[in-house]
Amino acid sequence: MKKRAITLTINGEEYNLNVPVHYTLLQVMRDQLNLTDVKYGCGRGECGACTVLLDVGKGGMQCKPTDKKTTYCTMSQSKRKPILACIALAATMDGKSITTVAGLAQNGDLHPVQKAFVDESAIQCGFCTPGMVLKAVSILEKNPKPSEEEIRNGLEGNICRCTGYVKIVKAVQVASKKTATGKR
Amino acid sequence: MASSRILPEFELLIPQSIKEAVDLLGKLKNKASVMAGGTDVVISCTKGFGSPNVISLAEIPALDYVEYDSKSGLRIGAMATLQQVADNADVQKRYPALWKSAAINGTPQTRNMGTVVGNIMRASPSGDCICAILAIGGKVVLRGSKGKREVSIDDFYIKYRETACKSDELAVEIKIPAPAAGSCNAFARMTRTTLDLSKVNVAVRLDMSGKTVKEARVAIGAVAPTTIRLKKVEALLKGKQITDDVLQKIVETVPTEIKPIDDVRSTAEYRRDVAGIMVKRIILEALGK
Ligand SMILES: Cc1cc2nc3c(=O)[nH]c(=O)nc-3n(C[C@H](O)[C@H](O)[C@H](O)COP(=O)(O)OP(=O)(O)OC[C@H]3O[C@@H](n4cnc5c(N)ncnc54)[C@H](O)[C@@H]3O)c2cc1C
Numbered sequence: 502m503k504k505r506a507i508t509l510t511i512n513g514e515e516y517n518l519n520v521p522v523h524y525t526l527l528q529v530m531r532d533q534l535n536l537t538d539v540k541y542g543c544g545r546g547e548c549g550a551c552t553v554l555l556d557v558g559k560g561g562m563q564c565k566p567t568d569k570k571t572t573y574c575t576m577s578q579s580k581r582k583p584i585l586a587c588i589a590l591a592a593t594m595d596g597k598s599i600t601t602v603a604g605l606a607q608n609g610d611l612h613p614v615q616k617a618f619v620d621e622s623a624i625q626c627g628f629c630t631p632g633m634v635l636k637a638v639s640i641l642e643k644n645p646k647p648s649e650e651e652i653r654n655g656l657e658g659n660i661c662r663c664t665g666y667v668k669i670v671k672a673v674q675v676a677s678k679k680t681a682t683g684k685r
Numbered sequence: 686m687a688s689s690r691i692l693p694e695f696e697l698l699i700p701q702s703i704k705e706a707v708d709l710l711g712k713l714k715n716k717a718s719v720m721a722g723g724t725d726v727v728i729s730c731t732k733g734f735g736s737p738n739v740i741s742l743a744e745i746p747a748l749d750y751v752e753y754d755s756k757s758g759l760r761i762g763a764m765a766t767l768q769q770v771a772d773n774a775d776v777q778k779r780y781p782a783l784w785k786s787a788a789i790n791g792t793p794q795t796r797n798m799g800t801v802v803g804n805i806m807r808a809s810p811s812g813d814c815i816c817a818i819l820a821i822g823g824k825v826v827l828r829g830s831k832g833k834r835e836v837s838i839d840d841f842y843i844k845y846r847e848t849a850c851k852s853d854e855l856a857v858e859i860k861i862p863a864p865a866a867g868s869c870n871a872f873a874r875m876t877r878t879t880l881d882l883s884k885v886n887v888a889v890r891l892d893m894s895g896k897t898v899k900e901a902r903v904a905i906g907a908v909a910p911t912t913i914r915l916k917k918v919e920a921l922l923k924g925k926q927i928t929d930d931v932l933q934k935i936v937e938t939v940p941t942e943i944k945p946i947d948d949v950r951s952t953a954e955y956r957r958d959v960a961g962i963m964v965k966r967i968i969l970e971a972l973g974k
Pocket residue numbers: 545546547718719720721722723724725726727728763767789790791792795798799800801802803804805806807811812813814850854855856857880881882883
């Protein structure tokens with residue numbers, strides 16, 4: 502086997518792919534599918550720039566959206582797990598569903614975490630931002646009201662070379678308040 | 686040339702059952718490496734140390750269990766992630782050493798991908814779950830073409846990154862006994878930053894009878910070619926009450942039992958300086974002091 506046929510759902514869209522077995526998920530997404538919102542930083546699991554969320558349904562079952570355009574959003578009800586596309590082999594992801602930062606907005610409205618990053622200016626060069634935003638989403642899905650320490654622990658594994666951590670933490674706090682009160 | 690963006694080519698095999706995986710291993714032997722979470726295997730590929738054949742366990746059903754039973758103890762399947770173990774209430778309550786070694790391991794992302802069994806099989810002298818399980822005690826369950834066998838964690842590590850697991854064997858689970866009444870355990874490590882690997886890690890299990898130590902197991906990592914047990918320290922603890930004198934003797938004994946080296950994470954001198962204090966503190970932590 503040098504290539505493997507897989508079905509991968511990305512942001513609710515199903516892709517039938519024939520992937521070389523030594524390709525990472527990151528390589529397939531960026532080079533084969535041109536989904537460049539997933540960033541290549543270190544390629545060694547250390548920076549978090551390539552973070553994507555693995556959609557996990559109830560009981561650990563993977564998500565199988567029925568209607569591509571709308572129902573994947575219901576996945577945000579469950580806990581999506583951040584993983585690293587740079588050290589996941591695409592060929593081992595058959596049948597999986599993932600979310601990238603480009604799949605967070607609903608009906609043209611930014612996700613509360615995205616909005617908070619913009620409002621709090623938690624972005625400098627922006628290279629770490631897709632990974633940071635996805636990580637922040639996963640923190641809040643697991644724990645809607647995290648303490649500052651829990652936010653900082655949760656953000657471990659995502660490195661910002663522009664060192665904007667103070668504003669990033671603030672943005673997660675703001676998003677947490679907004680989601681807790683149901684405002685978008 | 687090795688690159689972290691484009692991996693060198695290899696053959697990927699995705700068996701659908703344990704039997705199929707064992708058959709493949711029997712055929713390919715040391716020309717294949719097993720991949721669980723891949724947080725180590727894929728990174729080895731990026732560095733050009735990959736194997737020509739990678740056998741992924743990703744599609745073998747029902748290997749991702751973490752199960753506790755008050756009689757038979759804890760069983761951790763080969764695909765149970767570090768995060769699953771860290772989130773397990775029985776692990777948190779009964780095996781705080783193992784819980785901590787999983788909960789602080791790497792980053793949230795690598796904990797969602799990496800497995801506890803992968804940590805054990807990676808056989809790194811700084812492996813955090815190795816240190817915890819060596820202190821608590823347990824068995825690695827191996828499956829090969831000749832059937833199933835269990836190897837005690839005490840006999841598992843042979844030399845630097847070499848284990849008792851043969852090239853045609855697969856680790857299917859780790860078994861850890863249920864803690865007896867009065868038994869406690871704890872783990873701690875020292876790193877440069879939280880996501881770095883340990884420069885020293887320590888773990889203890891103390892089986893207490895009132896204030897007296899009946900049995901002690903003390904493990905330390907990153908100070909020898911494999912994680913080791915400190916037998917002299919264990920002997921100092923056995924049958925004793927934990928007084929300041931005993932603790933002071935332990936602090937002095939630890940450096941005589943380890944052989945640290947200088948490397949990127951620390952120096953031999955520093956490791957020797959802190960190891961004794963770390964063991965003392967982890968004993969007190971296990972006792973809730
Ligand atoms: C950013 C980063 C941070 C890390 N931090 C830590 C840390 O803090 N502490 C720590 O201890 N480690 C750390 N690691 C190392 C590694 O992630 C862990 O050891 C992890 O538990 C390995 O599990 P895995 O399932 O990903 O292993 P894999 O990469 O799949 O495998 C690891 C090794 O075990 C073998 N193997 C795996 N499963 C089996 C099996 N069932 N049977 C036989 N052989 C098997 C493989 O062939 C390979 O040699 C880190 C790694 C990264 C990338």
